[in-house]
Each structure stands twice: as structure tokens, then as C-alpha cells.
Amino acid sequence: MKVIPHLWFEKDMESALRIYTSLIPGSKIESLKALPAETPSGPAGSVKIANFTLGNQQYRGLEAGPLDAFNHSFSIIVECDTQAEIDELWAALGEDGTIEQCGWLKDRWGLSWQILPRRLGELINDQDAAKAQRVTEAMLTMVKLDIAALEAAARG
Incomplete structure (x- = not known):
């Protein structure tokens, strides 16, 4: 299969x-x-x-013409290693699209994308619960995700 x-x-x-x-x-x-x-x-x-x-x-x-529009029920996650990668994807996919919170955007065709730093998953899943909470709270205030700001939140 x-x-x-x-x-x-x-x-x-x-x-x-x-x-x-x-x-x-x-x-x-x-x-x-x-x-x-x-x-x-x-x-x-x-x-x-x-x-x-x-x-x-x-x-x-x-x-094949209109049927059901894309929606948030399906999105494509792109994990990026650098801020430059995030910035490039954000600019290109967000052009004529809809910018959203927490690293989400819809492109001009209505497809939802999550443009995330690979490091985010590591930080949010850290064994230190306080660190993970700080990172999560910082992420929730962002539109385009900022690796340096997430790292700063992790450090406290």
C-alpha cells in the first residue's frame, strides 16, 4: 500500500x-x-x-473547477532549519494569500501551510515543562515564526 x-x-x-x-x-x-x-x-x-x-x-x-474549497482541515507543514528558509517560504507562499497566526498562512489558491522551524518541535517537547511552556506562549503571540525569539523564550 x-x-x-x-x-x-x-x-x-x-x-x-x-x-x-x-x-x-x-x-x-x-x-x-x-x-x-x-x-x-x-x-x-x-x-x-x-x-x-x-x-x-x-x-x-x-x-477541475470548484467543488470544495481548501480549508484548515488539511495543511502542509514545512519544517525549516533556518530563519532565511522561513522568510523565503513565507514571502512566496503568502503573496496574494492570507497571513495567519502561529506560522500558518493560506496561499493564493487557498491551500493552508504551516511554515515552522524544525527547532520548534524540539523546544515544545523539551523535558523542562517551564521551558516548553515559555516557548509555546511565545509561539502563540507570533504570526511568522521567529527562531531567535523562540530560542530566547526557551532561555527564559
Whole structure:
């Protein structure tokens, strides 16, 4: 068995995938094609399917007009090692999207992302409960996450 997340785009899937794969190492579009036959979602050529990889995780995509909009029930987490990585993803994915709290944003296609420092998980799961609480409280006040501020909160 294999588990592959599937994303339904209303429109402009190719642009989304080009941006996603350009930003995240270990990513590529493996295939992208229009279906040659009419489907319940539209005439021949109007529905597109894609196979792509983001950060070595396989995905499938479908562009077939409106159905259910993306929402917070599904998000893609990207763990970053540096603040520069966070800043780059935040700027690119947040452009024409919706910026949210605690490292969350919605891109211009409505897909939710969590742009997190890898270090956050280590700090929040620290055996020192007071340290973990300080880090959590600091994170809850942030929009884009700041590694230096999280480290400062950990130190007290």
C-alpha cells in the first residue's frame, strides 16, 4: 500500500505546482496533462491531472473547477532549519494569500501551510515543562515564526 495526498484545485494548478516545486528542495512535477475525454467536471481538455513531489513526498493534483474549497482541515507543514528558509517560504507562499497566526498562512489558491522551524518541535517537547511552556506562549503571540525569539523564550 501507498498513501498519496490528493489536492483538488479549482483553477491554475500548474502555476501553483511550479511555485511549490521551485521553493521546496526535493520537489518536482512528474506529470501534468489535460484529460482528453469529457468528465462530470468539464469538457475534454478542461480537467487536468498532475503527479508531483514536494520535499520527497508524493502528491496528486486535479484541476477541475470548484467543488470544495481548501480549508484548515488539511495543511502542509514545512519544517525549516533556518530563519532565511522561513522568510523565503513565507514571502512566496503568502503573496496574494492570507497571513495567519502561529506560522500558518493560506496561499493564493487557498491551500493552508504551516511554515515552522524544525527547532520548534524540539523546544515544545523539551523535558523542562517551564521551558516548553515559555516557548509555546511565545509561539502563540507570533504570526511568522521567529527562531531567535523562540530560542530566547526557551532561555527564559
